[in-house]
Amino acid sequence: MRPLVRLPGAAPLLLLSSLAVLGLLVVLPLAVVFQQAFSKGVAAYLAPLADPDALAAIRLTLLVAAIAVPLNAVFGLAAAWTIARFEFKGRTLLLTLIDLPFSISPVVSGLVWVLLFGAQGLFGALLQAWGVKIIFATTGLVLATILVTLPFVARELIPLMQDQGADEEAAALTLGAGGAAVFTRVTLPKVKWALLYGVLLCNARAMGEFGAVSVVSGHIRGLTTTLPLHIEVLYNDYDFVGAFAAATLLASLGLITLVVKTALEWRFADELAAFRRR
Secondary structure, X not given: OOOOOOOOOHHHHHHHHHHHHHHHHHHHHHHHHHHHHOOOOHHHHHHHHOXXXXXXXXXXXXXXXXXXXXXXXXXXXXXXXXXXXXXXXXHHHHHHHHHHXXXXXXXXXXXHHHHHHOOOOOOHHHHHXXXXXXXXXXXXXXXXXXXXXXXXXXHHHHHHHHHHOOHHHHHHHHOOOOHHHHHHHHHHHHHHHHHHHHHHHHHHHHHHOOHHHHHHHOOOOOOOOOHHHHHHHHHXXXXXXXXXXXXHHHHHHHXXXXXXXXXXXXXXXXXXXXXXXX
């Protein structure tokens, strides 16, 4: 095996280049958002956030994420267990379907639900006869969010569970443990960090999703506008301070997610190191 070539000064140069790119693409835009939000003072910054439409958008964003993320976590666990532990016809097709939301536009993901449940959709007439409203309602927002965030948890768990194998589960079953005990005491502890990462990624995407929810929302202020849609409405109305103020809130939700992830990594550093060595 040929030895690695050592280039004096390469590491600092690469580090500085990486920091420069991150500063240009991440830190600078984020700083501009906060600067614009506070450009007219704290009172002008807080006023748009206290608006009833803004509060409704915040509540709706949190509600949609609170429904979509747990459902995707359950689906991700079930899909990973099925794919990693069993051989069956259609396994490759299932993997492809899980990855499908990554390869299609979020707008298409929203349009799918309109074609199915819209007034002119496949089941539109039936739903209207039953008095059920999905499109331009919270249900449609949840469905659109679930679809675009579907792969995150599953894709974190599947490679790990395939790599770990099923020897420990088989041993537990041989010793008389039931299925629930095997899952809660053997399987879940082995995949909890991958599950956590998947949930955090899923939550961040759910709160920041724009394209899919824009198609199914109808942009009804105070009812079907999530926080990203509310930002667009304010910006189109030339309320730039309000738009940037709402954007700082959305950015803060993402930063809080990152802080929680970092805090958990610090708190369980030893367990995380053992997880990464597997």
